Amino acid sequence: MSVDQAASDGDKNAVGRLRAWLEDGRDLRARIVDSNDGIIATAGLLEGFAGAGASDTVLIIAAAAATLAGCLSVAGATWAEESTDRDAQLRLIEDERAQLAASPEAELAELTEYWENKGLSPDVAARVADELTARDALAAQLEYEHGITEIPSAAASFRAGASAGIAYALGAMIPLLITLFVPVSIEAWAVLAAVIVSLTITSLVVSRTGHLPTTRVLVRTLVVGVGTMLISYLAGFFLF
Numbered sequence: 523m524s525v526d527q528a529a530s531d532g533d534k535n536a537v538g539r540l541r542a543w544l545e546d547g548r549d550l551r552a553r554i555v556d557s558n559d560g561i562i563a564t565a566g567l568l569e570g571f572a573g574a575g576a577s578d579t580v581l582i583i584a585a586a587a588a589t590l591a592g593c594l595s596v597a598g599a600t601w602a603e604e605s606t607d608r609d610a611q612l613r614l615i616e617d618e619r620a621q622l623a624a625s626p627e628a629e630l631a632e633l634t635e636y637w638e639n640k641g642l643s644p645d646v647a648a649r650v651a652d653e654l655t656a657r658d659a660l661a662a663q664l665e666y667e668h669g670i671t672e673i674p675s676a677a678a679s680f681r682a683g684a685s686a687g688i689a690y691a692l693g694a695m696i697p698l699l700i701t702l703f704v705p706v707s708i709e710a711w712a713v714l715a716a717v718i719v720s721l722t723i724t725s726l727v728v729s730r731t732g733h734l735p736t737t738r739v740l741v742r743t744l745v746v747g748v749g750t751m752l753i754s755y756l757a758g759f760f761l762f
Contacts, residue, residue: 553689556687556693558724558743560690561697561721562717562747563588565714566750566754567588568581568584568710568713569710569751570754572758573757574759578706581709582701593691596686597684598687600686604678605676607674608674615664618663630651632663634648696720700712714751721744724743725740728743
């Protein structure tokens with residue numbers, strides 16, 4: 523294979539992975555939620571400082587610090603959560619492997635009973651259980667007992683954390699950029715408008731990918747976002 527062919531295959535694989543990620547509504551919605559968190563948290567912080575009468579310099583420093591801290595926090599929390607889930611699944615695999623080694627007949631009987639409860643006749647259920655066990659006894663037990671069909675790699679946990687942090691940072695950059703380039707006299711209103719537009723767009727994407735009621739998703743997201751900003755502004759205004 524030539525270098526050009528290898529590069530072309532690599533590009534195709536990258537495009538394929540990107541397409542698969544975009545088509546996986548669950549992962550896409552999770553990243554949008556992270557992005558919304560970045561928008562709302564940073565904008566809420568800025569509104570609180572604005573309500574307290576903070577200067578433009580203070581607002582910029584606060585927005586930058588909030589973006590960095592939030593990005594690292596979300597990335598770390600997502601990585602830790604994914605890694606913990608993976609560790610728990612690995613532990614279940616070891617337990618199930620030990621049970622199969624100690625009493626394979628009992629595990630086969632449980633698998634047969636599972637298929638009977640799914641509506642198969644006893645003979646068919648026994649035959650299905652036998653065939654699945656012969657092919658991969660551990661995989662059959664993991665799927666029916668724990669719903670485990672694939673164990674994510676350690677790299678997948680890291681990628682999930684990194685993508686969550688990037689999504690949060692992209693969301694937080696919206697109010698941060700407004701703080702940098704919009705005059706302080708209209709900054710609060712500019713942030714509010716940008717947040718409403720951004721949350722509207724992300725809500726539409728979430729509703730489309732998840733086949734969810736658009737109005738309900740939009741109203742819920744805007745209530746949380748605008749409500750957070752309003753409460754933050756009033757807290758800053760009356761408390762400081």
